[in-house]
Amino acid sequence: MIRRTTRATLLPAGLVLGLAISGCASFSNTSGETSRLADTSLPPVPQRWAMARESVGTVHIGWIDAFDDPVLSALVVEAQANNRSLRATAAAVDRAYALLRQSRSQLYPSLDGTASAARSGPLEGGPTNTALTLGAQASWEVDVWGRVRSDVEAARQSARALEADYRFAQHSLAAAVARAYFITLEAGLQVGVAQDIVDALTEIDRIVRVRFANGYANAQDAALARTDLETARDSLLSAQLGERDAIRAFEVLLGRYPATELEFAATLPREPAPPEPGIPSQLLERRPDIIAAERRIASAIAGVDQAQAARLPQISLTGSLGGASNELSDLLDPVNVVWRLASNLLAPIFDGGRRQAQVDIATAAQEEAIANYADLALNAFSEVEGLLDAGQVLRQRRAALIASDRASDRALYIAQLRFDEGENELIDVLNIQQRVFGTRSSLVAIQRAVLTQYIDLSLALGGDWRTADAIAERE
Incomplete structure (x- = not known):
């Protein structure tokens, strides 16, 4: 009885000791360290964008619906549902969270059941023997130094980084659809400009041929009108092909x-x-790709903690409970049931530098993550500054082209009147007409560029393409 009582008290005592040791283990909170390393990797960030001459209010969301174009909004939703690359990214996120659950399982004891049956005897006659066993085995690593928890934290931050990557992929896809939409519309408008040129030159060619037949135009004018018409037809065919390629x-x-x-x-x-x-510092907290890079720093920090903890002794507890008998009815008889409890200590002595190399690898990975974060953040700042600058220039160019379009229309009108009255040569009319249509083509292109700049800037600023209502509905 004394022996049995002593053994009965060992299991709770071992568990309490393991929990107490585990509770005293230090586990670094990577969030503060992550922010410090991320901040110190960047140069001083100003309080205002250098190229923001307008107000710097809060970055808005819903930049697709801001165009008030139901067709565009519907196409973005369709792409979000069908795009294969986005599906692959979503699958990667699911896989990362599955790995996180797998890693987290190491924090808990594992319990396995065992059962076996065997029968033996001589080949010719004689008694046979039956052996039946039924049992359960449990094991648990006492996470004294936080190795397992560091592994869990690394997996958690990696999963969150991939989730942020997925968000940015959604935003990038919405922007790509908008750009493609505008390019396709522009291609159609350029076909319209090319068709207008063909129509205008067809009419000029007809007039010149009539005048040539009546002796009011020379062969050079007739040949020049025909040349420009055929060149315009070639341009129209090219524009139509470009439209089909865009579609x-x-x-x-x-x-x-x-x-x-x-x-x-x-x-x-x-x-x-x-x-x-907004302001530059807010960009670091808003853009999903930058958030993903910061979470990879956190994952790398946890990886260093894990590698360092792997150099320390590992303590594990194992236990088993089972019965063995020749008869199934006696298998669970307390007399035939045996239990076993053991604790194991694994202390590294010599590994040829393998564990230290793992620490060095994890430290290098952390430095790489910090450098990647800084590079991405600086490129993001440059992207926003460049797009703010481009927006101002594009609007100035558009204003200049609008003025040029009005002036060239007036010049063409006057040139045609003078040509009809015999005061101008045909080449003068054709030159001015070429300017008119060239300006119109450039104006279409600049209008598309202005819309694309709006999309690119909205994406660069990190605002969500969906409205608040759409975000709430889908999430």
């Missing part, structure tokens, strides 16, 4: 077969009000 690329982005079946109204949407850029 095919857009259909692939949407996850459709590239059959050039998309049709749109050949009108670019109105430009929304320029997005508020």
Whole structure:
């Protein structure tokens, strides 16, 4: 009885000791260390964007719906549902969280059941023997130094980094759809400009041929009019091919077969009000790709903790409970049931420098994550500054082209009147007409560029493409 009582008290005492040791173990909180390392990797960040001459209010969300174009909004939703690259990123996030659950399982004891049955005897006659066993085995590593918890933290931060990557992939896809939409619309408008040129030159060619037949124009004018008309037809064919290529690329982005079946109204949407850029420091807390880079620093810090803890002794507890008998009815008889409890200590003595190399690898990975974060953040700042600058220049260029378009229209009108009255040569009219249509083509391109700059800036600032209501509905 005394022996049995002594053994009965060993199991609770061992567990209490293990929990007490584990509770005293230090486990670093990586969030403060992550922020410190991330901040010190960057140069001083100003309180205002250098190129932000307008207000710097809060960055808004819903920059797709800001165009008030239901077709664009529907196409973005379609791409989010069908894009293969986005699906692959989503699967990577699911895998990362599954790995996190797998890693977290190490914090808890494992319990396995065992059962076996064997029968033996001589080949010719004689008695046979039956052996039956049934048992359970439990094991648990006492996480004294926080190795397992560091592994869990590294997995958690890696999963969160991939989740942020997925968010940024969603935003990037929305921006890509908008860009493709604008490019496709521009291609259609450029076809319209090319068709207008062909129509205008066709009329000029007709007039010149009539005048040549009546002796009012020479052969040079007739040849020049025909040359410009055929060149315009070539440009029209090229523009039509460009439109079809743009549609095919857009259909692939949407996850459709590239059959050039998309049709749109050949009108670019109105430009929304320029997005508020906020302040530079907020960009680090808002852009999903920068958030992902910061979480990778946190994961790398946990990786260093894990590698350092792996150099220290590991303590584990194991226990088993089972019975053995020749008869199934006696298998669970207390007389046949045996229990066993053991504790194990594994202390590294010599490993040829393997564990130290693992620490060095983890430390180098942490330095790499910090450098990648700094590089990404600086590029993000440069991207925003460049887009703010480009927005101002694009609007100035658009204003200049609008003025040029009005002036060239007036010049063409006067040149045609003078040509009809015999005061101008045909070459003068053709030159001015070329300027008119060239300006119109450039104006279409600059209007598309302004819309694209709005999209690129909104993406660079980290604002969500969805409205608050859409975010709440889908999440």
